[in-house]
Amino acid sequence: MQYKAFILKYTEIALKGKNRGFFEQALLKQIRRQLSACAGSFQVTHTGGRVYVAGEEFDFDETVAALKRVFGVTAICPAVTFQRDGNGKLPDIDALSALAVSFLGELYPSLQTQTEDDTQRTFKVKCRRVDKTYPLTSMETDAHIGEQLLTAYPGLKVDVHRPEILLQIELREQVNIYAETIKGPGGMPVGTSGKAVLLLSGGIDSPVAGYLTAKRGVQLEAVYFHAPPYTSERAKQKVKDLAKIIASYTGGVRLHVVNFTDIQMYIYETCPHDELTVIMRRYMMRIAEQIALDAEAHGLVTGESIAQVASQTMQALVVTNEVVTQLPVYRPLAAFDKQEIIEISEAIGAFEISTLPYEDCCTIFVAKHPVTRPRAEVIRKHEELLSEKIDTLVREAMDGKEVIEVTA
Numbered sequence: 306m307q308y309k310a311f312i313l314k315y316t317e318i319a320l321k322g323k324n325r326g327f328f329e330q331a332l333l334k335q336i337r338r339q340l341s342a343c344a345g346s347f348q349v350t351h352t353g354g355r356v357y358v359a360g361e362e363f364d365f366d367e368t369v370a371a372l373k374r375v376f377g378v379t380a381i382c383p384a385v386t387f388q389r390d391g392n393g394k395l396p397d398i399d400a401l402s403a404l405a406v407s408f409l410g411e412l413y414p415s416l417q418t419q420t421e422d423d424t425q426r427t428f429k430v431k432c433r434r435v436d437k438t439y440p441l442t443s444m445e446t447d448a449h450i451g452e453q454l455l456t457a458y459p460g461l462k463v464d465v466h467r468p469e470i471l472l473q474i475e476l477r478e479q480v481n482i483y484a485e486t487i488k489g490p491g492g493m494p495v496g497t498s499g500k501a502v503l504l505l506s507g508g509i510d511s512p513v514a515g516y517l518t519a520k521r522g523v524q525l526e527a528v529y530f531h532a533p534p535y536t537s538e539r540a541k542q543k544v545k546d547l548a549k550i551i552a553s554y555t556g557g558v559r560l561h562v563v564n565f566t567d568i569q570m571y572i573y574e575t576c577p578h579d580e581l582t583v584i585m586r587r588y589m590m591r592i593a594e595q596i597a598l599d600a601e602a603h604g605l606v607t608g609e610s611i612a613q614v615a616s617q618t619m620q621a622l623v624v625t626n627e628v629v630t631q632l633p634v635y636r637p638l639a640a641f642d643k644q645e646i647i648e649i650s651e652a653i654g655a656f657e658i659s660t661l662p663y664e665d666c667c668t669i670f671v672a673k674h675p676v677t678r679p680r681a682e683v684i685r686k687h688e689e690l691l692s693e694k695i696d697t698l699v700r701e702a703m704d705g706k707e708v709i710e711v712t713a
């Protein structure tokens with residue numbers, strides 16, 4: 306099938322009332338940005354709650370893959386289009402029926418040889434008559450085209466309730482015909498929901514948490530706590546690659562790489578080892594909040610999931626959470642099972658990178674029996690042992706952080 310266009314649908318944005326224009330403009334911007342990286346040329350327009358992408362010399366698979374990375378798009382319908390004739394007229398009903406017959410025959414070649422005795426395929430024709438000057442009503446058009454299809458293909462049978470094939474015909478400036486729907490990612494266009502800072506490790510969870518948050522229209526910056534020489538350059542590269550996956554949806558991610566070695570060593574030397582992870586996590590959160598405030602972000606995002614590991618029991622989360630004082634901490638995976646997280650990780654292409662076996666700064670110093678029910682007052686008391694020196698180390702880590710602009 307030689308597709309010429311895509312009709313893109315969106316639903317949640319359509320509900321936005323007065324702000325609808327703002328969301329639609331953001332959506333168009335994201336669609337154009339994704340398409341600008343594809344071969345071919347595209348014209349993106351927007352009418353009546355749909356986005357219409359007309360393309361020339363494009364690669365179908367590449368273009369669909371790009372459109373599937375636009376948050377806000379719920380459905381991608383590849384379409385063929387027919388222009389008006391020289392007098393500005395749309396095809397008459399017989400010409401339209403002929404177009405429908407050849408379109409379905411090409412899309413489902415088996416129809417051409419199928420007989421009434423084979424298992425029949427159900428279908429329905431649905432016409433949208435946007436050009437109200439078209440001489441037949443939508444229902445008349447549906448009925449006429451439906452009849453012509455039944456005559457042409459004995460393997461077809463009408464089912465108006467749950468058809469296998471829904472042939473849609475739009476009579477607009479031009480005629481659009483389509484019957485396939487590819488699922489879009491849904492969500493809200495990037496940039497319509499403010500900004501958040503994602504704590505991005507090299508693991509499976511945090512990239513998924515970032516993806517889900519970005520899908521709500523949130524622009525992300527990321528922070529990675531690096532502990533050289535205990536964590537290698539390859540571990541850092543892995544985090545950059547994961548940031549790149551998120552950037553393939555959002556356009557770009559600013560990645561802050563914070564050298565955490567001295568802080569981690571000092572906590573290790575000073576505090577009880579079974580509390581090490583919790584205290585380390587508190588310092589990560591403090592630093593991340595500072596980065597977020599500097600970036601004028603509206604929240605932090607982590608990949609924590611209730612009860613997944615010792616540092617993510619509800620008691621541990623209370624203790625980790627209390628050091629973040631000004632911003633909300635979003636934990637989109639709080640209620641997800643590991644398997645559900647892995648499925649998303651695989652779907653976005655992160656899983657292979659996340660499971661590369663490079664060391665993680667949290668696991669290197671991890672205690673054999675970490676506390677699973679830390680008490681805030683005890684942890685606070687042990688943190689006091691760190692005295693002012695920890696503030697100096699935190700300041701040095703902030704001053705020395707590396708900022709990498711990761712692009713799609």
Ligand code: ATP
Nearest residue numbers: 504505506508509510511528529530607608609667
């Ligand atoms: P992940 O799979 O995301 O690494 P995890 O199950 O290994 O998560 P933890 O190591 O306890 O869990 O980390 C919990 C969360 O803390 C992570 O999801 C991430 O948001 C953040 N985090 C942990 N380590 C780092 C790090 N080195 N740099 C940045 N963020 C981190």
Ligand code: MG
Nearest residue numbers: 506508665667
């Ligand atoms: Mg981890």
